[in-house]
Amino acid sequence: MTTVDLLQEFEQNYSVNTADITAKIGQLQQLLPSERTAAINEIRKLLSEVEDLLEQMELSVRELEVGSSDRNRYENSVRSFRTDRKNLENEFKKAVQRLQRASDRDDLFDDGVDQEEQLIANTERLERTSRKIQDAYRVTVETEEVGNSVLENLTQQRETLHRARDRLREGDAELSSSNRLLSVMIQRVIQNRLILLVVAVVMMFFLLVFMYRAL
Template identity: 40%
Template sequence: MATLFDSYEQQYAVLTADITAQIGRFNIATTDEKRHYINDIEKHVDEAKELLEQMELEVREVDSTQRQRYRTRLDCYRSELKRLCQEFANSRSSTFNTGYDSLDEYADVRLTEDQKRRLLDNSERIERTGNNLSNSYRVLLETEQVGSQVLQDLSSQRETIQRSRQRLRDTDEELGRSSRVMNSMIIRSIQQRFVVYAVAVVFVGAITLGLYLSFTRK
């Protein structure tokens, strides 16, 4: 959810940067150009409102422990949009005194050069903020890709270790069987030696007895 909210934030930053820049250009445009800027600005404001509604839906799904933090950010974005709408209302000429749904009324006030300069400064600042958000989002995506690759590598290494462990178990079992076979062979060899020794003793005893009986008879 946080990733989706961050995506909406990025889109919102781009929209508000465009609105601020267009308001600055609106103040120095010709009458025909102002008509074009009014349509564009109103369209961008409507898109920004839709993004704020999407953000509101996402905030409702956030865990209660983090919901307040996201709601505070959302309130800041709403205040920013309201401020931009008020600046737009103040910058409109009486020639285009058209109602706007998001405001109670527009005041046809001509901006001073200082106000225009502040608007342009704000536009540049918001554009820089939008660029920073874009860069942060790009870094986030790159970090996510690196993390995914690391997880894949770890999974592959885990499988390799498991296969090595299985081979060690198999080798252990083979060594155990070989050891048992060797022990069995050694035991049989010792038994056979005892049998040979016993036969030899009996054989020698028989010969000795035969010789003794032979000498006794003589």
């Protein structure tokens, strides 16, 4: 294979690689974040291969006769290829920077969303805590009201018991008085009966005496 044939093959490889690089750079924006790292590494690898091709082309061009049309032509081609490669490398760097800025914006947006979600969660937690405090306060008030009602009922029951006890005491006093009165009345009845009995005995005695004298 002649030097010119080799240079032509290098040119073909260069065209294929640079076309592949251009296509891959254009696809970076559409790739998923998980796929971008592999694509970026692949582009770097292709740029390195293009650099190797250009170095081989430069070595091969030096083998051509100085001043020949082939040498002049391929020297110009190598210079043009180097400029193209430099432009591709710059375009690649810009694409990576754009992706990085977009990723930073996404991260910032995600942080903002996270902060907003955290704020919403904190607000909801605060509202739940406030409701629990209100419920606890309401239960406390209701408990206090029930306690007051129970205390009032107990007070009323105590007063009722006191009144009942007083009535019982009054009843006991009245019963004692009645018992005493009944005892007095019984005693008087007994006394009256005894008096009647004595009177009857005396009358019988006098009657017997009178009858005896009459005989």
